[in-house]
Amino acid sequence: MADLVVPQLGESITEAVIARWLKNVGDAVALDEPIVDLETDKITVQLPSPVAGALTAQAAEVGATVKVGDVVGQVEAGKAGKAAPAPAKPDAAPAKAAPAKAEAAPAKAPASGATAPVAAGLGKIDEAALMKLPPSQRRTAREKGELPQAAAAARPRPAAPTGPIDPRDEVVTMSPLRKRIAERLVQAQQETASLTTFNEVDMTAVMALRGRYKDAFEKEHGVKLGFMSFFVKACVAACKLFPGVNAEVRDTQVIYKKHYDFGIAVSTPRGLVVPVLRDCDQRSFAEVEDGILELAVRARDGKLGLDDLTGGTFSITNGGIYGSMMSTPLLNYPQSGILGMHNIVKRAIVVDDQVQVRPMMYVALTYDHRVVDGREAVSFLVAVKERLEAPDRMLLEV
Numbered sequence: 001m002a003d004l005v006v007p008q009l010g011e012s013i014t015e016a017v018i019a020r021w022l023k024n025v026g027d028a029v030a031l032d033e034p035i036v037d038l039e040t041d042k043i044t045v046q047l048p049s050p051v052a053g054a055l056t057a058q059a060a061e062v063g064a065t066v067k068v069g070d071v072v073g074q075v076e077a078g079k080a081g082k083a084a085p086a087p088a089k090p091d092a093a094p095a096k097a098a099p100a101k102a103e104a105a106p107a108k109a110p111a112s113g114a115t116a117p118v119a120a121g122l123g124k125i126d127e128a129a130l131m132k133l134p135p136s137q138r139r140t141a142r143e144k145g146e147l148p149q150a151a152a153a154a155r156p157r158p159a160a161p162t163g164p165i166d167p168r169d170e171v172v173t174m175s176p177l178r179k180r181i182a183e184r185l186v187q188a189q190q191e192t193a194s195l196t197t198f199n200e201v202d203m204t205a206v207m208a209l210r211g212r213y214k215d216a217f218e219k220e221h222g223v224k225l226g227f228m229s230f231f232v233k234a235c236v237a238a239c240k241l242f243p244g245v246n247a248e249v250r251d252t253q254v255i256y257k258k259h260y261d262f263g264i265a266v267s268t269p270r271g272l273v274v275p276v277l278r279d280c281d282q283r284s285f286a287e288v289e290d291g292i293l294e295l296a297v298r299a300r301d302g303k304l305g306l307d308d309l310t311g312g313t314f315s316i317t318n319g320g321i322y323g324s325m326m327s328t329p330l331l332n333y334p335q336s337g338i339l340g341m342h343n344i345v346k347r348a349i350v351v352d353d354q355v356q357v358r359p360m361m362y363v364a365l366t367y368d369h370r371v372v373d374g375r376e377a378v379s380f381l382v383a384v385k386e387r388l389e390a391p392d393r394m395l396l397e398v
Contacts, residue, residue: 001076002051002076005071013068018064021062022037026054027055033049034049053078196329199363199378199382200360201362204389207344210227221286223290224289229285230285231339235262235316236262236281239260239380241383242372242379245336245372245380247371260280261277262313262314263312264277266299273299274332277292315332315339316338324343331367336368339365340365342364346359363381
């Protein structure tokens with residue numbers, strides 16, 4: 001009998017959620033054939049069969065939280081099993097919610113050794129307070145369905161929405177991945193002193209440079225010249241001037257990163273992911289563009305690995321591709337800085353005492369005030385602005 005064990009999931013990831021069983025008990029499985037999808041707040045991992053045989057046990061139900069090292073099922077080597085039907089596609093349209101008066105079916109108890117997906121009293125736990133607890137206490141609270149007295153007293157649970165659901169509405173349960181993302185966003189808000197500062201960038205010089213060389217650039221390097229490479233290079237230069245933006249807090253220590261591995265936000269059918277472009281300071285413009293394109297394609301095809309999503313030191317997100325004029329990006333915890341790009345809009349501005357129409361972009365920097373002072377944050381954005389408005393500075397590294 002071979003156990004299905006939750007593997008190491010990557011840096012700082014200690015647990016996952018059972019998202020979907022790809023095989024039922026009794027189904028035949030081949031060696032290395034995926035059996036179950038495990039979702040973390042970063043990525044979905046498929047757990048393969050260690051042997052050829054048949055699945056004999058599922059020790060955790062869909063929605064259950066499992067830890068690294070937990071046994072979630074068993075496969076009997078050499079045992080004949082029935083052929084399994086093809087699993088439903090994860091992006092299939094969700095079913096309509098049942099009427100509110102229908103009784104919910106009782107949940108099955110997980111097998112021994114599995115973490116229960118929802119404890120009896122879990123609905124009474126304030127998730128924000130739960131995320132403030134150390135991991136050991138958090139696990140106990142989930143199992144018991146209640147917070148420690150001190151934590152419960154410190155954060156009383158807000159009243160839950162009540163009342164009937166309008167029959168014209170559609171109710172869809174949050175996916176495990178969406179729940180995990182929500183937890184991390186709440187954690188970033190609670191455990192950092194985040195503020196956002198804004199500036200505007202005249203994109204005339206960058207657009208002119210790109211217009212002159214984009215065809216020759218693509219012919220020479222085999223990749224299109226976009227705006228992101230200019231922003232990446234400008235942020236690298238600004239991070240070197242203001243290292244707190246490229247840092248993180250660990251307990252009472254500040255870790256100033258001497259490498260520049262930038263998370264680049266990418267939208268996928270399953271939600272937003274932030275793969276990491278390594279060594280941005282050592283890459284040419286073409287290497288930056290090629291690296292971003294490769295990460296984006298792999299993200300949309302669901303082929304990113306855990307190493308692609310961990311270890312970032314700073315992040316960049318571009319809401320402008322969706323038409324966003326201005327926003328306040330959330331920190332990609334535990335990083336201390338994230339730059340938000342926005343839509344380029346022609347506006348009348350004053351240049352050398354003359355009113356001119358220029359392509360302008362608002363940029364935003366959200367930063368952790370525990371590490372970065374307001375003066376440094378504003379100066380960081382000014383440094384980015386100066387390099388984008390005079391891109392030859394980046395070529396000369398001044």
